[in-house]
Amino acid sequence: MQARIHITLKPEVLDPQGKAVLHALGGLGFGGIEDVRQGKTIDITLAETDRSVAEQDLIRMCETLLTNTVIENYEIEIDGI
Amino acid sequence: MSKAAVIVFPGSNCDRDVAIALESAFGHPPLMVWHAETALPQTDLVVVPGGFSYGDYLRAGAMAGFSPIMNEVVARARDGLPVLGICNGFQILTETGLLPGALMRNASLKFICRTVACRVEARDPFFSGIYTNGQILQLPIAHNEGNYFADDETIARLNGEDRVAFRYADINPNGSRENIAGIYNEARNVLGLMPHPERAADTNLEGTDGAPLFESMARALAK
Numbered sequence A: 001m002q003a004r005i006h007i008t009l010k011p012e013v014l015d016p017q018g019k020a021v022l023h024a025l026g027g028l029g030f031g032g033i034e035d036v037r038q039g040k041t042i043d044i045t046l047a048e049t050d051r052s053v054a055e056q057d058l059i060r061m062c063e064t065l066l067t068n069t070v071i072e073n074y075e076i077e078i079d080g081i
Numbered sequence B: 001m002s003k004a005a006v007i008v009f010p011g012s013n014c015d016r017d018v019a020i021a022l023e024s025a026f027g028h029p030p031l032m033v034w035h036a037e038t039a040l041p042q043t044d045l046v047v048v049p050g051g052f053s054y055g056d057y058l059r060a061g062a063m064a065g066f067s068p069i070m071n072e073v074v075a076r077a078r079d080g081l082p083v084l085g086i087c088n089g090f091q092i093l094t095e096t097g098l099l100p101g102a103l104m105r106n107a108s109l110k111f112i113c114r115t116v117a118c119r120v121e122a123r124d125p126f127f128s129g130i131y132t133n134g135q136i137l138q139l140p141i142a143h144n145e146g147n148y149f150a151d152d153e154t155i156a157r158l159n160g161e162d163r164v165a166f167r168y169a170d171i172n173p174n175g176s177r178e179n180i181a182g183i184y185n186e187a188r189n190v191l192g193l194m195p196h197p198e199r200a201a202d203t204n205l206e207g208t209d210g211a212p213l214f215e216s217m218a219r220a221l222a223k
Helices: A016-027 A051-066 B015-026 B068-078 B088-096 B152-160 B211-222
Strands: A002-009 A040-045 A072-078 B004-008 B031-034 B045-048 B083-086 B102-104 B112-120 B136-143 B147-149 B164-168 B180-184 B190-193
Touching: A002 A051, A040 A051, A051 A072, B004 B015, B004 B068, B015 B211, B045 B068, B045 B088, B068 B083, B068 B088, B083 B088, B088 B102, B088 B190, B147 B180, B164 B190
Parallel strands: B004 B031, B004 B045, B045 B083, B083 B190
Antiparallel strands: A002 A040, A002 A072, B102 B147, B112 B136, B112 B164, B164 B180, B180 B190
């Protein structure tokens, strides 16, 4: 089973990297960009075949190690959904 | 004879500096404890030093927070054992939940290595008894993730409970909320700070404004 975890900064947390990318894109002539937020993606291959079990495991992974819930949100995608 | 222990992770690089500062204040060297240990030796103080534990992979301090010795440090800290975290040590203590908030990437996106003015905001009899409130210290900082963030409620609590130990006094080098440079936990037995007092504890180096921190702890433990 293939899982993808999308980690983003919470909306209320300033994202200086996103701001830098925003300015760089503007400098390259890309107009009309209102905001850029940068996150990260973690791909995890699981031996588990039960989707709901996998989902519970992934939530625990996110809550303990993969994200810092003080500043980050996460979304779990399993087999593309 | 009071004892201090310094935790050493793969990637720690201020462990020896802090050991020298502790030796100078305590009169004997601290115990050095490798991260893979599962038990702490008998000690009156734990120092989580600066550096780049586990290469800062995932997030600064995230991996170290789950290393075997940190389970023990967290458990003992919750029982009241004094714990000091400096720079990466502060990041690790927030990742373990011993201290609230998080250390984010510097607002400038640059690694900052310079000496900055820090104000002693809330003196503590154990950690900083020799300083006076409002005293300005010149302390070196050297970090990429020193931008302290906590939500409004947490910031209000830190202010209301007088738990901001140090604030940047002159410039805010990293974008930290309310110029916060160091904080205490609720029980005030855990202190985390981004500046490096151990790098300002020797007359041959960057001033000596950091030395009283170690002397305060030695004095408090000797009582």
